[in-house]
Amino acid sequence: MTKEEVFGRLKTILAVVRPAVNQDNITYQTDLIKDLGLDSLSMLLMGLALEKEFDIRFANDVQFADVNDVCESIMKLIRE
Amino acid sequence: MANYFFDMVDASDMEQLQYVPTVPEFLDWIEKKYADCPALSDGENTYSYAQMCERIARRRTVIASLGLERGSKIAIFDRNSVDMIELFLAVTSAGMVAVNFPAQLPEPAVTGSCRRFDVKALFAGDVLKPACAGLEAIGVKVLPASSIADTPTPATPVDKEETASIFFTGGTTGAPKGAVLPHRALMRGSFNGVFTPGKVIKCTRTICMLPLSHVFGLICSMMGSLYTGSLLYSCEDMKATIAKLPVIKPNKLVLVPGLCDILYGLTKLYGPQFLGGELKLIISGAANVPPRLISEFDKLGISLLAGYGLTESANLSSGNKDVKTHPTSVGKVYPGQETKVVDGELWLKGDNIFTGYYKDEQMTKEVLTEDGWLKTGDLVRFDEEGYLYIVGRIKNLILLSNGENISPESLEEPFYAYPFIKDVLVTEDEIAGSKCLAIEIFPQMQAFAQTPWEEVEALMNKTVEEVNAKNPTTHRIAKVVVRKEDFKRTGSLKVARNQK
Numbered sequence: 001m002t003k004e005e006v007f008g009r010l011k012t013i014l015a016v017v018r019p020a021v022n023q024d025n026i027t028y029q030t031d032l033i034k035d036l037g038l039d040s041l042s043m044l045l046m047g048l049a050l051e052k053e054f055d056i057r058f059a060n061d062v063q064f065a066d067v068n069d070v071c072e073s074i075m076k077l078i079r080e
Numbered sequence: 081m082a083n084y085f086f087d088m089v090d091a092s093d094m095e096q097l098q099y100v101p102t103v104p105e106f107l108d109w110i111e112k113k114y115a116d117c118p119a120l121s122d123g124e125n126t127y128s129y130a131q132m133c134e135r136i137a138r139r140r141t142v143i144a145s146l147g148l149e150r151g152s153k154i155a156i157f158d159r160n161s162v163d164m165i166e167l168f169l170a171v172t173s174a175g176m177v178a179v180n181f182p183a184q185l186p187e188p189a190v191t192g193s194c195r196r197f198d199v200k201a202l203f204a205g206d207v208l209k210p211a212c213a214g215l216e217a218i219g220v221k222v223l224p225a226s227s228i229a230d231t232p233t234p235a236t237p238v239d240k241e242e243t244a245s246i247f248f249t250g251g252t253t254g255a256p257k258g259a260v261l262p263h264r265a266l267m268r269g270s271f272n273g274v275f276t277p278g279k280v281i282k283c284t285r286t287i288c289m290l291p292l293s294h295v296f297g298l299i300c301s302m303m304g305s306l307y308t309g310s311l312l313y314s315c316e317d318m319k320a321t322i323a324k325l326p327v328i329k330p331n332k333l334v335l336v337p338g339l340c341d342i343l344y345g346l347t348k349l350y351g352p353q354f355l356g357g358e359l360k361l362i363i364s365g366a367a368n369v370p371p372r373l374i375s376e377f378d379k380l381g382i383s384l385l386a387g388y389g390l391t392e393s394a395n396l397s398s399g400n401k402d403v404k405t406h407p408t409s410v411g412k413v414y415p416g417q418e419t420k421v422v423d424g425e426l427w428l429k430g431d432n433i434f435t436g437y438y439k440d441e442q443m444t445k446e447v448l449t450e451d452g453w454l455k456t457g458d459l460v461r462f463d464e465e466g467y468l469y470i471v472g473r474i475k476n477l478i479l480l481s482n483g484e485n486i487s488p489e490s491l492e493e494p495f496y497a498y499p500f501i502k503d504v505l506v507t508e509d510e511i512a513g514s515k516c517l518a519i520e521i522f523p524q525m526q527a528f529a530q531t532p533w534e535e536v537e538a539l540m541n542k543t544v545e546e547v548n549a550k551n552p553t554t555h556r557i558a559k560v561v562v563r564k565e566d567f568k569r570t571g572s573l574k575v576a577r578n579q580k
Binding site: 013016017018019020021022041042044045047048049051052060 | 338345522525
């Protein structure tokens with residue numbers, strides 16, 4: 001799976017987590033808190049959805065700053 | 081009003097339920113009544129009521145070994161584990177006072193809270209031990225939350241006026257305090273938790289998802305479950321537990337509205353079966369339960385019922401089973417709950433009311449009258465049928481140019497009847513140097529995915545005009561901002577009054 005495919009599927013999930021945000025405006029540099037306003041519960045929803053979507057498991061203490069962090073983390077877990 | 085609740089529950093179940101005023105008596109009652117029924121599960125191990133009570137008795141032995149005076153404060157610092165559930169019941173049936181610490185407390189706050197509440201011993205979950213590093217230096221004994229002895233110790237009989245627990249709370253005015261709940265209050269709040277429609281005894285499977293450091297989690301979710309012989313799953317890892325919903329298959333959940341939104345989001349991604357397929361009832365509160373959410377879950381065949389209460393009233397003061405006909409009400413007050421409205425503010429009296437804030441006589445006097453009335457700080461109205469509506473908070477009042485005080489929430493309430501609006505915030509603002517009322521509206525964005533933004537703004541402005549037309553001119557909203565991004569929210573996901 002390419003990073004672009006991961007990015008696309010992540011954006012679909014973010015459309016549910018943050019319906020107010022236009023998916024077209026989301027880039028790899030989009031900050032999860034400053035740009036998307038994710039709080040602990042919406043991060044939880046995002047994490048759950050990503051784990052199910054990609055059949056992966058994030059570490060409990062994983063933290064993401066931006067969309068690129070999330071994509072890189074998913075790619076790493078898929079490769080393992 | 082008593083019939084509203086007694087009639088709600090299946091008659092043969094209601095005959096079996098009784099208010100038990102202290103935790104030791106409660107444990108004795110549930111052990112006899114539900115002995116072999118499953119009580120607690122962590123997903124791997126399931127304990128019957130008899131087994132749970134025996135384990136609690138062995139935990140009392142650990143507590144007894146500490147040699148503490150009766151009434152000593154013992155903190156429990158863990159995620160929502162079986163250990164934490166049993167420890168709370170062990171401490172409060174051992175003649176001690178339980179202080180449940182929020183699991184996210186950092187080390188300085190753990191140390192500070194132990195000092196503040198004169199904690200003598202603390203039970204810590206393994207993953208939270210690092211935050212307890214400063215406790216030895218202040219003479220607090222730290223034990224693993226898993227501590228359990230080989231032999232049991234009988235419960236210590238207590239008077240219903242003795243303190244059972246101290247809960248962290250923002251209070252009715254903001255700064256964190258310790259609300260002292262005597263046994264009678266804890267147990268009255270817990271008994272109020274049995275009132276849900278239909279059969280309630282030995283038929284519920286639920287999960288302890290809300291933090292046990294908060295009364296909504298401890299009293300409504302945990303104690304309400306045990307009162308009715310239900311099976312309660314622990315929830316040490318929220319993410320893992322939600323992922324296991326299809327396996328656990330809960331038929332009832334107690335959730336804050338923010339968590340309801342999470343679960344609803346998951347059904348949108350993965351279908352309603354993600355919730356397990358058996359969920360029929362959600363009890364929600366602690367923040368405004370929007371009618372939109374009630375309607376969304378209703379379409380999934382799930383009743384989302386709202387309630388109201390405070391830490392100071394042992395969580396449950398009112399409950400609403402009629403959310404379809406009265407979607408913005410928090411329901412009718414529970415049996416035994418006395419109410420009066422003083423200058424628009426709800427005052428409460430009853431055996432569910434706390435005894436005060438720990439070592440804060442001044443704040444206690446501000447909210448508790450000498451004859452036991454609790455001033456809630458909430459502005460309310462009752463309709464002619466006795467349904468209660470929260471219209472605002474005293475401290476949030478806006479002073480209008482004519483000298484009138486108005487709560488922003490009372491101006492916001494009408495907007496929640498529009499299904500295309502998610503949240504609103506009314507504030508004071510200025511136009512050309514003059515004060516005015518302003519509103520920020522955050523629409524239901526998924527409803528407008530294909531709509532040009534100018535049309536969305538036009539619709540919101542038209543809605544404000546419609547609401548204004550029904551209000552006195554002094555209450556009219558002059559400035560409208562339609563948000564594309566969500567509001568900043570508080571820890572319990574309410575819209576933060578201060579958006580800066």
